Amino acid sequence: MDQITRFSESIKFKTSAGNWDEFLKFHQFLYESFPLIHKRLKVVKINNYSLLYQWEGKTDESILLLAHMDVVPANEKEWEVPPFSGVIKDGFVWGRGTLDDKCCVMSILEAVEKLISEGFEPKRTVYIAFGFDEETKGYLGARATAQYFAQHNIKIDAILDEGAAIIQGILPQIDPPLALIGVAEKGLASYDLIAKGDGGHSSAPKRNSPIERMAKAIQRISRHRSKVHLTKAVEEFFRVCSRFMTFPSNIVLKNPKLFLPFIERAFEDIPSANAMLRTTMCVTILNAGMADNVIPDTVVATVNTRIIPGETADQVFQRLGELVKDLQIEVVKNEKWEISDPVMCSSLQGAFFNELTTTINEIFPESVVTPFLTIGGTDSRHYKSICSNIYRFAPIKMNSQEMSLVHGKNERISIEGYMKMIDFYYNLLSKG
Ligand SMILES: [Zn+2]
Structure with a gap:
């Protein structure tokens, strides 16, 4: 199965709040799709449905990548294609979760699987946490996972979550797409x-x-x-x-x-x-x-x-x-x-922030990186007591029309865009 087919398959699981069986089936799908990850990384389930992966490094530094498996419901009647079909057409993968946030879940795993297959060993420990109730507060997923870190005295140097992206046409006079990194x-x-x-x-x-x-x-x-x-x-x-x-x-x-x-x-x-x-x-x-x-x-x-x-x-x-x-x-x-309470500004100088901006420049050289204030809530807010360097950025390029697809009808991502997400996490992770 190639990366796009796997991504399309992931959309078929109706992982919205309440459909708990679908989450278990989705876990099984991940287990079968990414054999190297499940052999090499330690996996802990939190509250049954959240997944926490640990990719042990050699130093005592650590980073945490966040994404969420749950999606908002979709009214099938309003869609051009069934929302949980994962249809591939016109150069796009269609369906609920293609932009928010299964694209992050799947592209992170694709990048890690590829790195393991090439024999890559991370210097710092990489944690990856996938919540299951981000769209409904995140108490049982993200908050419980943050408590797990606190209880086990695990320190995290930097966190990357969704919450901003590369946006074209944000202000009328600005031509290049702006890569917004939510730093607060x-x-x-x-x-x-x-x-x-x-x-x-x-x-x-x-x-x-x-x-x-x-x-x-x-x-x-x-x-x-x-x-x-x-x-x-x-x-x-x-x-x-x-x-x-x-x-x-x-x-x-x-x-x-x-x-x-x-x-x-x-x-x-x-x-x-x-x-x-x-x-x-x-x-x-x-x-x-x-x-x-x-x-x-x-x-x-x-x-x-x-x-x-x-x-x-x-x-x-x-x-x-x-x-x-x-x-x-x-x-x-x-x-x-x-x-x-609000989450205060993270460092704009640390090693991870620099790696983040370098990676954005590598994959999206046409964009201009800028700090930004995330206005909505993300799962990462639950981690503010265990880490003070939280960055919110999903490597997806969108214009304002495409932004309305998030939580909207006909949500879809271009095949090219999805492949760039994999490249982004691949390059980012290979730096440390
Ligand atoms: Zn989301």
Whole structure:
């Protein structure tokens, strides 16, 4: 079986949350597909479905590569091909997981298998951890694996996870694709807002009902602009961008501290750019009412916040409380929701960071490498207490249209793109 057929096969396993048997079948498939890995590397299963591989090196240095086996569900009716068919057509492999994140799982293993077949022995120990619940918090996969490292006193020098890629057309004036390395990650926390009051019959309504007060609160939260924090990751990103800009944008982005108010205004209405500068808050769940003629006595709204490095989840919790204090609304923590502080900036000089940028330049010479702030959450956040050098980069080149395929319909990766992923991990791993 060649690499593309193997990749196509991997897509056929419906490894989404709840389909636990599919994960076991997928493990068996990996076992049969990569015989050398399973002979040479130690494999530990964590919580039944997570896989942790250990490729013992000669020094006491170690790195950890992360990827996840789980995929989000797919609505077959919307797709041009069945989402779990792994069909190969028009130069692409199609299916759920081809971009997020079975491409990483499979290409990492392909690279390792090839290196072993050539007799390569790593200097540092290489750990590879594949989670199974990244799309649903990562508590049983990534978090438990991080605890395993802590319990066994295993130190990790650097981690590489997904969370950024090579993006074409990120800003209008920039021609070359930018290889974004997520060197920091925003925190995430959700809180519940609770408004209580008298219920009653809707035929004789009173003012200031819980719904009315909650509506005011939601409007305030949606319009609220948290203070701008220029993080090191974003500052470095702006500096790289400035090299490709014309006057006056080049001067502005080269000196972001000086022109911060200007940048803030320019970015305010571009959601993804605004999110790089500040903590955001967004109401995502609203619960109230049972019948059309009954005034509910309790309204609950859930606010999802994404926290900029430099602030903490606690500060955001306090701020939410301040925002709704006069509306007699309580802000509470709910066990159901994750509260996770931001992950601070990793070193931009260490040996692994240099190897990462060198490898990107080798495989994607047309791209320009830049530090970046990862805005979404990745499995790697669960490892922040055991490693301070975490980098988020998947070696996939995408334009904005292709980016919408992640979690979307007709997800697919080009055969050429997938083969480059294998080359990338091969070159990276052969450096140490
Ligand atoms: Zn993913």
